Amino acid sequence: xxxxxxxxxxxxxxxxxxxxxxxxxxxxxxxxxxxxxxxxxxxxxxxxxxxxxxxxxxxxxxxxxxxxxxxxxxxxxxxxxxxxxxxxxxxxxxxxxxxxxxxxxxxxxxxxxxxxxxxxxxxxxxxxxxxxxxxxxxxxxxxxxxxxxxxxxxxxxxxxxxxxxxxxxxxxxxxxxxxxxxxxxxxxxxxxxxxxxxxxxxxxxxxxxxxxxxxxxxxxxxxxxxxxxxxxxxxxxxxxxxxxxxxxxxxxxxxxxxxxxxxxxxxxxxxxxxxxxxxxxxxxxxxxxxxxxxxxxxxxxxxxxxxxxxxxxxxxxxxxxxxxxxxxxxxxxxxxxxxxxxxxxxxxxxxxxxxxxxxxxxxxxxxxxxxxxxx
Ligand SMILES: Nc1ncnc2c1ncn2[C@@H]1O[C@H](COP(=O)(O)OP(=O)(O)OP(=O)(O)O)[C@@H](O)[C@H]1O
Ligand SMILES: [Mg+2]
Numbered sequence: 215x216x217x218x219x220x221x222x223x224x225x226x227x228x229x230x231x232x233x234x235x236x237x238x239x240x241x242x243x244x245x246x247x248x249x250x251x252x253x254x255x256x257x258x259x260x261x262x263x264x265x266x267x268x269x270x271x272x273x274x275x276x277x278x279x280x281x282x283x284x285x286x287x288x289x290x291x292x293x294x295x296x297x298x299x300x301x302x303x304x305x306x307x308x309x310x311x312x313x314x315x316x317x318x319x320x321x322x323x324x325x326x327x328x329x330x331x332x333x334x335x336x337x338x339x340x341x342x343x344x345x346x347x348x349x350x351x352x353x354x355x356x357x358x359x360x361x362x363x364x365x366x367x368x369x370x371x372x373x374x375x376x377x378x379x380x381x382x383x384x385x386x387x388x389x390x391x392x393x394x395x396x397x398x399x400x401x402x403x404x405x406x407x408x409x410x411x412x413x414x415x416x417x418x419x420x421x422x423x424x425x426x427x428x429x430x431x432x433x434x435x436x437x438x439x440x441x442x443x444x445x446x447x448x449x450x451x452x453x454x455x456x457x458x459x460x461x462x463x464x465x466x467x468x469x470x471x472x473x474x475x476x477x478x479x480x481x482x483x484x485x486x487x488x489x490x491x492x493x494x495x496x497x498x499x500x501x502x503x504x505x506x507x508x509x510x511x512x513x514x515x516x517x518x519x520x521x522x523x524x525x526x527x528x529x530x531x532x533x534x535x536x537x538x539x540x541x542x543x544x545x546x547x548x549x550x551x552x553x554x555x556x557x558x559x560x561x562x563x564x565x566x567x568x569x570x571x572x573x574x575x576x577x578x579x580x581x582x583x584x585x586x587x588x589x
Contacts, residue, residue: 220446221478226267233442242269246368251401255411256431259471262404266370280367282306287373292382296349300339360399367399375405390421433468454488472581501586522555527587532576
């Protein structure tokens with residue numbers, strides 16, 4: 215891979231490769247400094263994780279602040295959550311440093327096993343308790359430790375909706391109790407399942423009710439993205455014309471990951487001068503590369519779900535998926551069966567809905583799949 219390609223396809227490098235998000239960054243920082251937790255959510259691949267790292271890179275410049283990133287996507291229960299959190303703290307405060315030494319002493323008192331990842335060399339902590347209750351008390355100790363170090367700590371828990379899937383149904387209540395007692399630790403709860411996260415934070419019955427202020431991440435401003443793209447090409451001695459940039463942003467619906475991917479490919483295959491022809495080549499190559507995945511999707515869906523998906527892609531955006539005009543245009547069948555297919559497609563995250571002034575709008579989630587189906 216060409217490592218000088220400035221259009222990242224994962225992670226975060228530095229502010230120069232990061233487009234805009236100034237208001238969001240400011241809000242997250244202001245919230246933390248004023249003791250407010252934030253719930254950061256968006257559809258997939260909009261840039262939540264990147265934004266967290268961007269905020270962290272700014273916060274880390276301040277002496278008083280420490281930042282800890284914890285991704286809990288792969289955790290299935292409270293045991294794995296505890297391990298993940300402990301490992302993230304250890305990775306943030308290496309054993310060589312004072313805080314790290316203190317943390318190690320605490321950890322050893324909790325009798326864990328510590329291993330080092332063979333490839334990355336990163337330390338991983340695992341507690342093996344017989345009684346589930348012990349995880350709860352360890353979690354409490356981990357956060358109390360962070361709370362009493364004479365520093366402020368901003369913790370981001372990414373893919374936070376995952377805790378709703380744990381078999382331990384009291385996890386939400388437990389975390390809420392622990393988090394509430396902290397004075398120097400502040401949180402960003404981030405995730406993608408809009409309804410799940412909203413339900414978790416807005417339903418009066420749930421423990422996290424009104425405990426965090428929401429930030430819904432949407433598309434980057436189109437003009438700002440256009441300037442960003444032009445500049446990055448220019449800095450690498452490549453010239454891209456306006457038509458090409460506008461085509462990219464249109465074709466990817468300014469959905470961050472997809473925009474990055476098309477820019478990345480365009481950069482990779484281009485010479486010094488880029489015109490629309492290069493961009494067409496780039497998107498064709500991407501769709502070709504993804505084709506096998508698209509065929510897999512088809513296998514996972516019923517014939518009527520696939521038909522509905524294709525119809526949505528062809529329309530690009532659908533407002534009345536059970537309305538007569540749409541159903542008869544694509545010969546989809548009855549409103550009831552269309553509704554069933556739609557629910558399934560949303561459940562499988564093949565389609566997402568967007569609230570617009572005109573009402574709910576439906577789009578194919580994966581922009582590349584959408585463009586491929588459209589053809
Ligand atoms: N502001 C930005 N400027 C440029 N690239 C960005 C920006 N934000 C995110 N990216 C890039 O876009 C891609 C998707 O971003 P990211 O992984 O942060 O999204 P996400 O919302 O966390 O996705 P998921 O829901 O899948 O976890 C990554 O390649 C990332 O490097
Ligand atoms: Mg993410």
